Amino acid sequence: MLISFPNMGPNWVAFKTLFTALDLDVVVPDPTNREAIKIGVKYSPEFVCFPFKATLGDFVNAIEKGADTLVMAIDCGPCRFGFYASVQERILRDMGYKDIRVIPLDQADLLEFHWVKTLQEVSGRKDLFIYSKYIKAVIYFLKKAKLLNDIQTAEGLFRAYEHNLGDTTRVVNELLEKLDKANTLVELRNFKKVIKNDFNSIDIDKSKTPLRVGLSGEIHISLEPYVNLDLRRKLGEMGVEVHQSLSLYDWVVHKFHLNYHRKWLEHLAKPYVPMDIGGECVWVLGEYIDKAKAGFDGFIHSYPFTCMPEVTARTIITNKLKKIYDLPIIYFSFDEQSGQEGFRTRLEAFYDLMEARREREIKSTPEFMANGQKKIYPQYGGEFYNEIAQLIQAE
Amino acid sequence: MGLSTTGDKKRYKVGIPRALHYYRYYPFWKKLLEELDVEIVLSPPTNKNIVEEGVTHGFGELCIPVKIYYGQVLKLVENNPDLDFVFVPRYVSEVPESYFCPKFLSLPDVIKILPEVPKILNFEVNVKEFPISTSAIELGKQLGKGQTASVEAYKKAQAYFDEYHNFLRDGGSVNHALRLVHRNLPFKLPKKEMKGDLRFLLLGHAYNIFDTFINLDFIKKLHEQGVEVLTIENLPEYLFKKPVIVNPRGGVLRNYWQHEEEIMQAIRFFLTKGRAEIDGVIFLISFACGPDSLISELIMRDMKVVGLPFLEIIMDEHSGEAGMMTRIESFVEMVRRKRKRLGLEPRWKSKIKFYEGT
Numbered sequence: 001m002l003i004s005f006p007n008m009g010p011n012w013v014a015f016k017t018l019f020t021a022l023d024l025d026v027v028v029p030d031p032t033n034r035e036a037i038k039i040g041v042k043y044s045p046e047f048v049c050f051p052f053k054a055t056l057g058d059f060v061n062a063i064e065k066g067a068d069t070l071v072m073a074i075d076c077g078p079c080r081f082g083f084y085a086s087v088q089e090r091i092l093r094d095m096g097y098k099d100i101r102v103i104p105l106d107q108a109d110l111l112e113f114h115w116v117k118t119l120q121e122v123s124g125r126k127d128l129f130i131y132s133k134y135i136k137a138v139i140y141f142l143k144k145a146k147l148l149n150d151i152q153t154a155e156g157l158f159r160a161y162e163h164n165l166g167d168t169t170r171v172v173n174e175l176l177e178k179l180d181k182a183n184t185l186v187e188l189r190n191f192k193k194v195i196k197n198d199f200n201s202i203d204i205d206k207s208k209t210p211l212r213v214g215l216s217g218e219i220h221i222s223l224e225p226y227v228n229l230d231l232r233r234k235l236g237e238m239g240v241e242v243h244q245s246l247s248l249y250d251w252v253v254h255k256f257h258l259n260y261h262r263k264w265l266e267h268l269a270k271p272y273v274p275m276d277i278g279g280e281c282v283w284v285l286g287e288y289i290d291k292a293k294a295g296f297d298g299f300i301h302s303y304p305f306t307c308m309p310e311v312t313a314r315t316i317i318t319n320k321l322k323k324i325y326d327l328p329i330i331y332f333s334f335d336e337q338s339g340q341e342g343f344r345t346r347l348e349a350f351y352d353l354m355e356a357r358r359e360r361e362i363k364s365t366p367e368f369m370a371n372g373q374k375k376i377y378p379q380y381g382g383e384f385y386n387e388i389a390q391l392i393q394a395e
Numbered sequence: 396m397g398l399s400t401t402g403d404k405k406r407y408k409v410g411i412p413r414a415l416h417y418y419r420y421y422p423f424w425k426k427l428l429e430e431l432d433v434e435i436v437l438s439p440p441t442n443k444n445i446v447e448e449g450v451t452h453g454f455g456e457l458c459i460p461v462k463i464y465y466g467q468v469l470k471l472v473e474n475n476p477d478l479d480f481v482f483v484p485r486y487v488s489e490v491p492e493s494y495f496c497p498k499f500l501s502l503p504d505v506i507k508i509l510p511e512v513p514k515i516l517n518f519e520v521n522v523k524e525f526p527i528s529t530s531a532i533e534l535g536k537q538l539g540k541g542q543t544a545s546v547e548a549y550k551k552a553q554a555y556f557d558e559y560h561n562f563l564r565d566g567g568s569v570n571h572a573l574r575l576v577h578r579n580l581p582f583k584l585p586k587k588e589m590k591g592d593l594r595f596l597l598l599g600h601a602y603n604i605f606d607t608f609i610n611l612d613f614i615k616k617l618h619e620q621g622v623e624v625l626t627i628e629n630l631p632e633y634l635f636k637k638p639v640i641v642n643p644r645g646g647v648l649r650n651y652w653q654h655e656e657e658i659m660q661a662i663r664f665f666l667t668k669g670r671a672e673i674d675g676v677i678f679l680i681s682f683a684c685g686p687d688s689l690i691s692e693l694i695m696r697d698m699k700v701v702g703l704p705f706l707e708i709i710m711d712e713h714s715g716e717a718g719m720m721t722r723i724e725s726f727v728e729m730v731r732r733k734r735k736r737l738g739l740e741p742r743w744k745s746k747i748k749f750y751e752g753t
Contacts, residue, residue, distance in 0.1 A: 045692035047683060047709075076651050078494035083689045086641045090696060272508075275487070277500040306683040308497040311456050312505060318454070320508040333456065 001025065003122060004067035006055035007032045009223035010152075010172075011248045013180050014145040015071075020183075021137035022123045022130075029062040032226040036061050041336045043091050049080055050304035050335045051220040054227050056088050063097055071122065074104040079278030079309055110255040143188045144179060145249040150192065151175055152247055153381075154199045154388045159236025160210035161392060163203040169233060171198050192384070200391055208239065211354050214291035215244040216284045217302035218310055221334055222246050228302055228334055229343050235300075238351055243296070243381075245287070246280070261382075265290060272316050279309030288317055292325035297354040299327050305335040328353055407479045407538055409516055410436045412467035415460055415499070416486060418569065418601035422576045423556040424482065424518075427531065430548030431538050436478065437577065438471040441608040445470050446712055452509065458683045459609060459711050460602045461498055468506055472513065480516035480537075481506070487521035493653045496686055558582065563628040568614075569605050591623040592741030593730055594672070596665060598627065598658050598694075599679035600687075603710070610679060611716050613708075613723075617677075620727045623742065625673065627661045635660045641693065652686045662694055666701050674742075675704035675730045682711035704730050 004027050005015045012028045019026045030036070036057030044053040059070055072085040089102035103121050106114035119134050120126050151172060159168040175198055182188055213235060221228050222244065235242050245261060253259040265286025266276075273282050284301060291299055301317070303310035314331055322329060330350045332343070381389070409428060411417065428435055439445075441463055449466025468481060483503045486495045494500070507515050518534045520527055528549050535545030562572055562582040575582055595617060597604055604610065604626060617624050639650055639659040650656045665673055678694065680687045691707055698705040706726045708719065734741075 045688050048688045048692070049685070076492075076649070078497045078500060078651070080685050080689060082651060083641070087689055087692060090693065094696060273501055273504050275500065277497040279497070281497070281501070306456050306458075306685065308685040309501075312498060312501045315454065315457070315505050316501075316508065319505070 001069055001124075002027050002067045003069045003071060004029060004059070004062035004065075005071045006058040006062075007224060007226075008220055008248065009225055010148055010176050011145070011223065013176055014141050014148060014248060016180065017144050017183070018137050018141040019071075019122065021140050022119065022133050024123065027062055027065050027067045029058040029065065029067075032058060032224060037227075037336055043095060045087075047306060049307050050227060051218070052080070052084055052088070053336060054220070054224065055084065056091065059088060059092060060095075063092070063100060068100050069122065070100060070102045071105055071118065072102055073107050075278075076106075076108045077276070077278045079307075081278075107252075107255055110252065111257060139185075140183075140188070142249070142252065143185075145247075145252060147179055147188070147191050147195065149247040149249040150195055150384045151179075152244065153385050154195060156215075156232065156236065156242035156244060157385075157388055157392060158199050158202055158204065159233070160239050160241045161204040161206065161208050163205055165237055167202045168199075168236065171202060174198065196387065196391065199388070204392065206392060210239050210241045211297040211351070211358060212241045212243060212295075213298045213300060213354070214287055214296050215242055215300050215302070216246055216280065216287040217300075217332075218280055218304055218307055219246060219248075219251060221302050221304055223248070228332070229338060229340060231300070231302060231332070231347075234344070234347060238347070240351065240354075243291070246283075262286075272320065273312070277309050277312065279303075279307060279313075281309035281313040284310065284313040285316060285321065288321055288327065288329065289325060292327035296327060297358055298350065299329040300332065300350075301329060302332040302334060305333045307333075328357060406432060406434045408434045408436060408475070408477060409480045409482050410438065410471040410475055410478045411482045412464055412471055413438045413440060414464040414467040414606070415502075415602050416484065418573070418605045420484075420556075421573055422559040423552050424484075425576060426555040427534070427548050427552035428482070430551050431535055431540050431545065433538060436471070436475050438467045438474070441467070441606055443608075446609070450712055456683060458498070458685075459681045460600070460606075462712070463602075463606070463609060464502070464506075465509065468509065468512060472511055478513050480514050481512060482516045482518065483507075484518040484520065487519065488523050489520055489527075489653055491522055492649060493651050493656060495653060496684075560628075560632075564631055566629060569601065569626065569628055570607070570614075573605075589618055589623060591618070591621040593621065593674045593727065593734070594623040594625065594742050595730075596625045596661070596673050596676045597679065598662065598676060600654055600681075600684075601628070603679045603681055609681075609712075609714075610710060611714060611719055613679065613719075616720065616723055617727075620723065622727060627657055630661055630664070634664050639663055652690075655686045655690045658690060659693075662697070666697055666703070670701065670703070673703075674734060675706065675726070677706045677708065677726070680707060680709045682709050704733065 002025050003019050007029055016026050016028060032054055037054060038057070039060045040053035040057030044056055055072070062070065072088065074085045075082040085102050085104040092100055092102070103118055105118045116134065119137070123130060155168055155172050162168050175195060178194065179191065182191055215222065215232065225233065232242050232244070250259060250262070254262045262283055265283045268289040269282045269285035272285055276282055288299055301314065317329060328350070330346065411421070411424060425435060445466035446463060447466070448469050449462035449464070452465045452469065453462040471481065472478065483506045485503050486499050488494050503515050503517060506512060516534070516537060518530055520530050528546050531549035532542050532545045535541065535548070559572060559576065559582065563569065565584065567582065567584055571585060572582065597614065604613065614624050635657060639656060641650055650659055662676070665676070676698065678691050680691060695705060695707065704726070706722065708722065
């Protein structure tokens with residue numbers, strides 16, 4: 001039995017460990033590419049949202065590499081995501097892959113422990129002895145997801161300061177390889193130091209004062225670099241600090257009801273949308289308010305074309321929040337038709353806008369700038385964020 | 396606004412936009428609000444102006460029914476500047492373990508930020524958290540009514556709503572019934588009965604099928620072709636008792652969108668026992684409708700297995716009359732030829748058979 005799962009940026013490292021810790025064989029699909037998207041688009045319903053098409057393409061790719069068991073997360077929320085697994089299985093069957101299995105991973109509420117069922121089904125064992133392995137698998141999964149989150153945080157900051165274009169990307173890729181190979185608890189415990197050391201070795205220009213941009217949106221689009229046209233790297237190489245708290249770890253911890261950052265964002269968004277309506281709607285609103293209060297220079301909202309909750313978020317931001325908080329925002333809705341050049345033009349225009357706004361702000365409020373840096377309120381960011389920020393600011 | 400200081404009660408004036416859930420719940424709302432002593436103002440039927448207004452205020456990726464809702468709200472406010480409230484309900488779930496589309500969940504939130512909209516009369520239906528009578532009490536509070544009065548009003552409204560549903564199941568058409576409700580007339584079937592040689596099932600959301608402007612009077616067009624039309628509302632209640640399992644072999648998934656669940660339950664009957672009762676299925680979808688994009692795919696794949704003719708029409712604000720006419724005509728012609736080839740009798744006056752108790 002060969003297990004596979006769809007791509008979501010670098011998170012294959014975490015998913016892989018979830019199954020290898022159970023002594024199962026895993027095949028990781030190729031990074032999402034043109035061919036996969038083409039197949040996904042060909043066999044998917046016409047105007048379903050883009051992650052559906054991308055993940056279907058990944059599945060086909062994995063099957064061709066030999067996988068016969070596919071794991072797909074499901075939800076029972078109001079958005080389309082809950083249907084992915086079953087409709088995709090149906091489509092794969094009709095395409096002629098008769099003997100594959102799609103195993104749903106119920107993540108609606110992780111404290112209901114439906115995911116144990118998935119692990120039982122995947123491993124084919126239900127006896128008590130396997131449970132110790134489940135615990136190991138979950139601990140490894142969470143640790144690696146956390147470390148991936150840390151890499152993402154550091155990457156967003158460092159790329160804006162690097163001397164040689166591409167250094168950060170290289171370091172990140174090396175770190176992913178290393179993290180994939182780290183399979184003992186001791187290594188994982190020390191991995192944070194490895195991340196800090198590796199990033200510290202990058203040649204950076206500490207005198208820069210880059211623009212700060214918050215990033216949020218639908219989770220698959222925000223994390224998968226091929227479908228969002230490598231938004232994070234492009235921004236970084238333009239010399240923009242990218243702050244994205246959205247990650248797999250962020251989401252999983254939220255589903256364990258322990259993500260206090262998200263609770264704070266919900267609190268901020270409550271006057272505008274009082275409940276979770278699926279997708280990331282509530283948290284996008286919260287992030288927007290949070291970033292505006294933290295004195296950011298801009299905000300980017302990326303989502304799949306016609307995504308129902310994100311479209312609601314966009315409506316509320318354009319009609320209301322933008323008038324209150326006045327933080328520049330640009331929306332990118334991605335589907336298989338997105339073109340590189342138009343995207344880059346829009347991004348560059350947005351960059352110019354943010355730069356002009358910052359210059360105006362410096363002129364009008366000189367005391368707003370401390371040491372040539374724009375102040376971010378002190379409680380901003382997590383523990384790791386502050387450590388990384390110190391690395392950059394240290395002389 | 397509100398109660399006047401002299402002590403004599405002023406009746407609140409509440410506007411209801413004629414869009415989205417209007418086509419599904421209007422009789423219920425009307426009875427409920429009237430029992431709570433409220434004057435109801437209804438916005439005019441959708442027209443070109445309203446659609447244009449909606450399109451300018453809602454942005455491109457919204458589906459057309461929501462854009463019409465925007466337009467209807469703005470029209471309502473423009474026509475009646477003395478409104479006390481606009482009735483914008485928040486339908487979260489009407490059956491436990493199910494939801495409505497996310498756009499319904501956040502409807503009051505996107506409406507209240509439109510320019511010059513008066514206060515919103517909130518009516519949140521969320522049976523996951525509390526029963527509908529509680530929602531009615533909350534509604535009564537906003538109108539200055541006590542608990543007992545609100546619960547009484549809710550009971551009466553529910554009874555009236557059941558009566559309305561029974562009328563529809565007897566074969567009344569929704570638009571006809573809504574007209575009767577609006578004019579406070581008793582439910583009575585029209586004398587002239589539509590008879591055709593073909594019978595189609597028309598699937599889709601009520602706001603797509605019964606908004607005659609946006610679907611270019613689709614039902615009438617079918618009637619002109621000599622086709623009897625069934626909608627979900629005309630089907631007996633017991634078809635909707637058992638949930639549809641979308642994918643029995645994979646993860647057992649319960650369909651969690653209520654509208655879509657009804658569509659799937661209706662189609663389940665005609666795919667199995669009721670296969671011979673209809674000649675074809677037409678699914679009306681508005682562009683960018685999230686739930687329908689997946690459901691129509693599932694239905695289409697089922698149809699291929701059973702061999703039932705299936706037409707999927709996607710519409711938006713740019714729908715052209717001629718193109719739609721051509722598609723309908725060719726589809727009807729195709730089905731008619733198929734019947735002829737199979738040597739089947741035309742359906743004139745044959746009653747549809749529902750196998751009770753299955």
